[in-house]
Amino acid sequence: MENYYELVEELKTFFNVKSLEEVAERLGYKKNNANNWRNNKQLSAQALKKYYELKKANNSVSIHHHKDTITIRYFPDIYASAGFGNANENENFQLINIDKAFLTDVLGVPYKTQYDMIKIYGESMEPFIQNGSFIIIDTTRNSLDKIRNGDVVIFRNSNNELFCKRILKNAFDDDIVISSDNFNFGDKKVKKSALKDHVFIGAVICSCNAKIFLNQIEKM
Numbered sequence: 001m002e003n004y005y006e007l008v009e010e011l012k013t014f015f016n017v018k019s020l021e022e023v024a025e026r027l028g029y030k031k032n033n034a035n036n037w038r039n040n041k042q043l044s045a046q047a048l049k050k051y052y053e054l055k056k057a058n059n060s061v062s063i064h065h066h067k068d069t070i071t072i073r074y075f076p077d078i079y080a081s082a083g084f085g086n087a088n089e090n091e092n093f094q095l096i097n098i099d100k101a102f103l104t105d106v107l108g109v110p111y112k113t114q115y116d117m118i119k120i121y122g123e124s125m126e127p128f129i130q131n132g133s134f135i136i137i138d139t140t141r142n143s144l145d146k147i148r149n150g151d152v153v154i155f156r157n158s159n160n161e162l163f164c165k166r167i168l169k170n171a172f173d174d175d176i177v178i179s180s181d182n183f184n185f186g187d188k189k190v191k192k193s194a195l196k197d198h199v200f201i202g203a204v205i206c207s208c209n210a211k212i213f214l215n216q217i218e219k220m
Contacts, residue, residue: 004041011051016114016140025199026139027051028075028093030160053095069097072115072136079121080135080154080164107136107206114139116202118154120164124180125152129164129207137202144176144195152204158197164204 008020015026020034027050037043043051054073073093093116103109116137123131129152137154140146147153149169156162168177174192 007043014051014055017142022142022199025201028073031199050093068100070100070103070109070111070115071095071097072117074117078118078162080118080162103136107208109136109206115205120207122164124182124185125164125166126182128152128181129204130209133207133209135164135204135207138205139202141203142200144192144200147200147203154201154204156199156201162201 008023011023012018012020015023017023017026020038021031024031024033024037024047027047029047033044033047037047072095074096075093077092096117100111104111109115116139117134118137120129120131120133120135129135135154141148141151141153144167147167149171150166152164152166154162154164163178166179166181168179170176176190176192176195178188178190180187
């Protein structure tokens with residue numbers, strides 16, 4: 001059983017999170033999978049496989065086996081709503097290598113290995129994020145405390161719906177504004193405590209036209 005606890009700590013360190021529930025989400029599962037792992041004192045074989053694939057990809061970058069690429073988790077069946085919310089059941093991901101120069105020089109993405117990529121459905125974040133665009137998410141900014149004022153973030157609400165919205169913080173009180181860039185969509189002001197059941201996946205660091213991104217992937 002000691003190995004299980006060591007593995008949990010390793011997973012939390014790898015994903016830079018504090019709980020097994022957050023580990024489950026980083027692996028593409030729902031939070032309640034963590035209860036099964038905790039009760040069984042072991043992760044599922046599929047979850048372990050996903051982790052070791054990610055760990056291998058991360059190590060490959062570190063020792064320059066893919067020195068000209070950045071490895072990203074791509075969720076082909078996940079769509080965050082820039083609108084009224086999307087429920088996503090299929091959270092399987094693929095590991096893809098993207099040309100490092102394209103990400104850093106063209107898109108201005110800082111060189112890291114802990115990125116996720118999904119698609120956006122809806123128009124509420126236009127013109128910053130167009131309907132159907134790919135977005136890259138910095139998954140290290142995965143809590144309200146780590147999110148900066150004005151960040152566009154991906155979060156899951158208590159109804160398991162995935163949203164893409166801008167977060168506006170007030171330095172003088174606990175008010176948080178969940179904002180849309182498109183003026184045709186309204187903003188929502190809430191207290192910080194109202195977001196306790198929300199899961200913040202990370203901050204959006206760039207968006208890209210789907211055709212351009214697919215062309216880059218096909219070149220690899």
